[in-house]
Amino acid sequence: MSLRIVVTVKYVPDATGDRHFADDLTVDRDDVDGLLSELDEYAVEQALQISENSDDDVEITVLTVGPEDAKDALRKALSMGADKAIHVEDDDLHGTDAIGTSLVLAKAIEKAGYDLVISGMASTDGTAGVVPALVAERLGVPQVTLLSEVSVEDGTVKGRRDGDAASEQLEASLPAVVSVTDQSGEARYPSFKGIMAAKKKPVQSWDLSDLDIEAEEVGLDGAWTKVESATARPARTAGTIVKDEGEGGKQLAEFLAGQKFI
Amino acid sequence: MAEVLVYVDHVDGAVRKPTLELLTLARRIGEPVAVALGSGAADTAAVLAEHGAVKVLTHDASEYADYLVVPKVDALQAAVEAVSPAAVLVSSSAEGKEIAARLALRTGSGIITDAVDLEAGDEGPVATQSVFAASFTTTSRVVKGTPVITVKPNSAAVEPAPAAGAVEALAVTFSAQATGTKVTGRTPRESTGRPELTEAAIVVSGGRGVNGAENFAIIEALADSLGAAVGASRAAVDAGWYPHTNQVGQTGKSVSPQLYIANGISGAIQHRAGMQTSKTIVAVNKDAEAPIFDLVDYGVVGDLFDVVPQLTEEINTRKG
Numbered sequence: 001m002s003l004r005i006v007v008t009v010k011y012v013p014d015a016t017g018d019r020h021f022a023d024d025l026t027v028d029r030d031d032v033d034g035l036l037s038e039l040d041e042y043a044v045e046q047a048l049q050i051s052e053n054s055d056d057d058v059e060i061t062v063l064t065v066g067p068e069d070a071k072d073a074l075r076k077a078l079s080m081g082a083d084k085a086i087h088v089e090d091d092d093l094h095g096t097d098a099i100g101t102s103l104v105l106a107k108a109i110e111k112a113g114y115d116l117v118i119s120g121m122a123s124t125d126g127t128a129g130v131v132p133a134l135v136a137e138r139l140g141v142p143q144v145t146l147l148s149e150v151s152v153e154d155g156t157v158k159g160r161r162d163g164d165a166a167s168e169q170l171e172a173s174l175p176a177v178v179s180v181t182d183q184s185g186e187a188r189y190p191s192f193k194g195i196m197a198a199k200k201k202p203v204q205s206w207d208l209s210d211l212d213i214e215a216e217e218v219g220l221d222g223a224w225t226k227v228e229s230a231t232a233r234p235a236r237t238a239g240t241i242v243k244d245e246g247e248g249g250k251q252l253a254e255f256l257a258g259q260k261f262i
Numbered sequence: 263m264a265e266v267l268v269y270v271d272h273v274d275g276a277v278r279k280p281t282l283e284l285l286t287l288a289r290r291i292g293e294p295v296a297v298a299l300g301s302g303a304a305d306t307a308a309v310l311a312e313h314g315a316v317k318v319l320t321h322d323a324s325e326y327a328d329y330l331v332v333p334k335v336d337a338l339q340a341a342v343e344a345v346s347p348a349a350v351l352v353s354s355s356a357e358g359k360e361i362a363a364r365l366a367l368r369t370g371s372g373i374i375t376d377a378v379d380l381e382a383g384d385e386g387p388v389a390t391q392s393v394f395a396a397s398f399t400t401t402s403r404v405v406k407g408t409p410v411i412t413v414k415p416n417s418a419a420v421e422p423a424p425a426a427g428a429v430e431a432l433a434v435t436f437s438a439q440a441t442g443t444k445v446t447g448r449t450p451r452e453s454t455g456r457p458e459l460t461e462a463a464i465v466v467s468g469g470r471g472v473n474g475a476e477n478f479a480i481i482e483a484l485a486d487s488l489g490a491a492v493g494a495s496r497a498a499v500d501a502g503w504y505p506h507t508n509q510v511g512q513t514g515k516s517v518s519p520q521l522y523i524a525n526g527i528s529g530a531i532q533h534r535a536g537m538q539t540s541k542t543i544v545a546v547n548k549d550a551e552a553p554i555f556d557l558v559d560y561g562v563v564g565d566l567f568d569v570v571p572q573l574t575e576e577i578n579t580r581k582g
């Protein structure tokens with residue numbers, strides 16, 4: 001038996017950098033350093049663990065949709081231990097929204113061939129957390145998302161989803177789309193050997209025509225939503241800061257009373 | 263007047279507060295029509311009517327509890343087809359966003375997630391979002407199909423606005439995908455008796471500075487003196503001092519209370535992402551250089567083990 005896992009990973013602007021918008025109100029990806037979204041490292045980690053715990057022949061492909069630099073994200077995932085990578089890159093993709101991204105991912109996943117898709121819980125720039133559900137809808141396969149624990153056995157994926165009201169045990173037959181949270185287990189650091197090996201692993205590049213997608217279906221013009229304005233939030237006005245000299249708690253109580261919280 | 267669908271988040275008929283906030287926003291755009299699914303669906307009608315629902319479409323079937331997400335998408339799609347609404351509003355819980363996204367794709371509609379405000383506009387509803395850890399505010403519009411918008415809790419006030427709230431049965435046919443992901447077990451989260459983190463008017467949080475699970479009693483005592491919910495930073499959660507369900511931040515809950523009190527929390531960007539839109543922010547931290555102090559309305563540089571118990575005692579005294 002073989003198990004083909006596709007891990008979707010996103011290249012995102014560094015959250016600790018000065019993230020901002022470009023003139024066309026898309027996320028500026030040129031002026032800020034990018035990296036593999038930390039939340040997608042958890043997806044790569046779970047793919048590696050499923051592979052390590054499996055008697056099957058497991059092949060892990062990492063897939064990204066993004067600009068030239070997004071190759072860095074693929075390299076990182078390969079150095080963690082994934083087997084090969086696919087980079088979907090096309091100038092017409094600039095400004096694509098979540099619905100469009102899910103189209104490109106679904107087409108690429110189908111073309112690559114898959115039994116299991118593993119995504120992160122959300123991208124650290126957009127933070128919508130909707131792409132995995134959208135990909136499942138497009139592929140017409142079960143969505144087993146937001147798992148803090150996941151296992152695969154005999155063509156079945158099982159996992160635990162910790163929701164607001166309850167913690168649920170989920171189960172679905174493969175093929176399926178899974179997403180994992182940052183509670184699923186610490187992601188490994190690439191080893192020196194892993195980094196060297198990654199340099200020799202294959203990275204395929206596909207553009208929209210490889211996926212039979214028309215330019216109008218994606219990009220800023222193909223988006224089903226439009227950002228009309230983006231304004232930097234005014235800095236909060238400097239507050240009062242006191243040093244505790246024995247009365248700090250009482251002073252704070254006085255402030256809260258003044259604001260009618262007590 | 264155009265109708266606006268509001269997806270009802272409820273537990274066995276008890277409507278959760280964010281749904282009532284959605285009704286407030288829905289009334290800015292049109293007439294709210296609520297959709298309530300699963301066990302206790304019809305029991306939601308009275309409170310929904312009090313808050314402006316002209317109609318409550320209900321459907322109960324075991325599929326809603328036994329399978330993940332898709333049965334609810336099937337039902338909402340049926341409601342969209344029956345009502346042809348001007349917009350669909352869903353609260354921004356993890357599940358709410360997944361339901362909304364799949365509904366949007368199926369109905370050929372754009373989706374906006376995590377709105378913090380919503381207004382009627384000439385070309386359809388305009389949603390305000392807070393992005394990049396709340397360092398930017400954007401306004402957006404859906405330009406294709408029926409706008410599907412998910413709204414964060416605490417984005418609007420709950421307002422009474424009595425309406426008919428007539429209960430009508432919704433006809434739903436489940437899709438082939440509906441039974442794809444089986445829920446084989448469910449452990450309800452135990453109630454702490456404190457307010458829900460995302461709904462609370464006041465949140466009191468502890469971070470690495472709390473230094474141990476047992477010390478969270480100090481944070482809880484302050485929270486209880488204010489009737490507040492308890493939050494925690496990821497450092498405190500990862501250390502095993504407090505449950506993950508209470509984590510505030512990018513990968514935890516996003517909160518926007520009237521008052522947020524951060525104790526022993528440095529204020530990392532990922533933590534700020536979940537609390538920066540709080541109305542009033544207060545911090546207790548022994549490091550005067552901690553970035554959390556850039557956000558505060560009032561800050562105390564000091565040891566939380568001195569300041570917090572004194573504050574709690576003072577509050578309890580003032581309450582008498």
Ligand SMILES: Cc1cc2nc3c(=O)[nH]c(=O)nc-3n(C[C@H](O)[C@H](O)[C@H](O)COP(=O)(O)OP(=O)(O)OC[C@H]3O[C@@H](n4cnc5c(N)ncnc54)[C@H](O)[C@@H]3O)c2cc1C
Pocket residue numbers: 038039124468469470471472494495496497498509510511512513514515525526527528529530531532533536546547548549552564565566567
């Ligand atoms: C992808 C990603 C997602 C993340 N998501 C989240 C998230 O959802 N939520 C989150 O919180 N973090 C998140 N983080 C982690 C975040 O970057 C920080 O590591 C974390 O917020 C730090 O928690 P802290 O402030 O409690 O700890 P620290 O940064 O260690 O700060 C502890 C503070 O306590 C103070 N202190 C210590 N002792 C005392 C005392 N006795 N009295 C008063 N003050 C004291 C110290 O001066 C210090 O400022 C995420 C990180 C990544 C990479």
Ligand SMILES: Nc1ncnc2c1ncn2[C@@H]1O[C@H](COP(=O)(O)O)[C@@H](O)[C@H]1O
Pocket residue numbers: 008009010011037039040043063064065066098101105118119120121122123124126127128129130131132
């Ligand atoms: N451009 C992209 N390329 C590859 N994977 C993506 C992309 N955008 C989103 N994803 C995947 O979808 C998950 C959720 O993203 P989002 O819905 O944008 O928050 C991420 O953790 C990724 O696994």
